[in-house]
Amino acid sequence: MARWAPDAALRLESAAMALFAERGFTATTVPEIAEAAGLTTRTFFRHFADKRDVLFLRERELPTVVGGLVAVAPPGLDPLALVMSGLETVAAGELQRWRDDIAARRAVVRSEPQLRERERLKSAVLTDAMRDALMESGVTSADAALAASIGSALFDASLEQWLAGPDDVLLVDVLRAMRARLGDLAGR
C-alpha cells in the first residue's frame, strides 16, 4: 500500500514508541521498528537520520516554522517581542494537540544521556534559526543573539513546566506567564 511520506513517518514513530516502551530504547533496532510499522528499513532512513531522530519528529519543523514566523512578524516590534510572537504561534498550534506524544517521547529522551545531548542540539538549532531570522529583519547581531537565546530559554522552561503540569493547561499560557515573570525579574 503506497502512502505519502509524513504518514509513513508517523507510523514509524508510533511503532518505535511502542517498542521503546516494551523493551527500552537501546535494545530496539531500526529493522524492528520498520517491521513493526509494516515498512522497510530503507523507508525508515528516508524519514530519519537514525534511531534517535524518531523521538524528535514532532519538533522537527519548529526551527523552520518559527524562523519563518519571526521573519514575517509585523515591523516595529522589539527583538524579544518578535521571537515571542513566533513561539506563541507554534505553542498554540500543533504542539498543544501533541501534548501526550511529546510527553511520552520526552520520557524516553530523559532516560538516555545520549538522547539528552541530541535534545540540546535541537534546542540550539531553534535558537540559531530565530537569531538568523532576526538578523535578516535588520536586528543587530548582538540583540539577535540575545533575544534568540532568551526566547529559547523561555520556550524550553515553558515546555518543561507544561509537560509536568495538569493536561488542561495551555502551553501558550505557560509561555506568556513565563515571559511576564521574566519581565518582573529582569525589568529595572
Place this chain on the structure above:
Amino acid sequence: MARWAPDAALRLESAAMALFAERGFTATTVPEIAEAAGLTTRTFFRHFADKRDVLFLRERELPTVVGGLVAVAPPGLDPLALVMSGLETVAAGELQRWRDDIAARRAVVRSEPQLRERERLKSAVLTDAMRDALMESGVTSADAALAASIGSALFDASLEQWLAGPDDVLLVDVLRAMRARLGDLAGR
C-alpha cells in the same frame, strides 16, 4: 618527575592543543597527547574522561563554583540577581585571565559537531547547578528554572561576544551590559 594533579592536567591540555593545531582534533590520539606531555595514558585518564574533555578543562569547575557562589549570596536578592552575582564573580576571575586559551579551544570545538554537542552539555550542567543552588536557597522551582536558564543564556551570549571582540574588553563588563540590555528588552 612527580607532579601534582592540576599541573599534569594543564600539561596534557597544552600538549593536546599543540597537536590539535598541527594535525587536527580527529587525527590526534590520547597516547600521542600523553607522550607529548611526557606523561602516561593512565595519567591522562586520571584527569580526563576522553579526548574531548581536554577542551573543557578551563570551564570544568564552573558549575560547582557558580553553584557555591549562588548558595552563599546575600539574602534579599531576587533569583536572577543571585545567579548574576555568581556569574559576575567567575567572569571577573580566572576566565578573564584565560581568554586566549578559551578562544583557542573554542576554535577547535566549533570545528567538530560532536564537540559542539559536548559544549552544550557543559552549558546545561551549569544551568542545572544554578537551578539547584537557587532551590536550596528557598527559591520556587519555577523561578529557579527560569532564572538559571536566563542566566545561562546571558552567560553563553556574553562569552561568545567577548571572545569575538577586542582582547582588552572585560568579560564581566560584557556580561553586565548584556544583563542591562535584557532589562531594556524584557522590562515592561
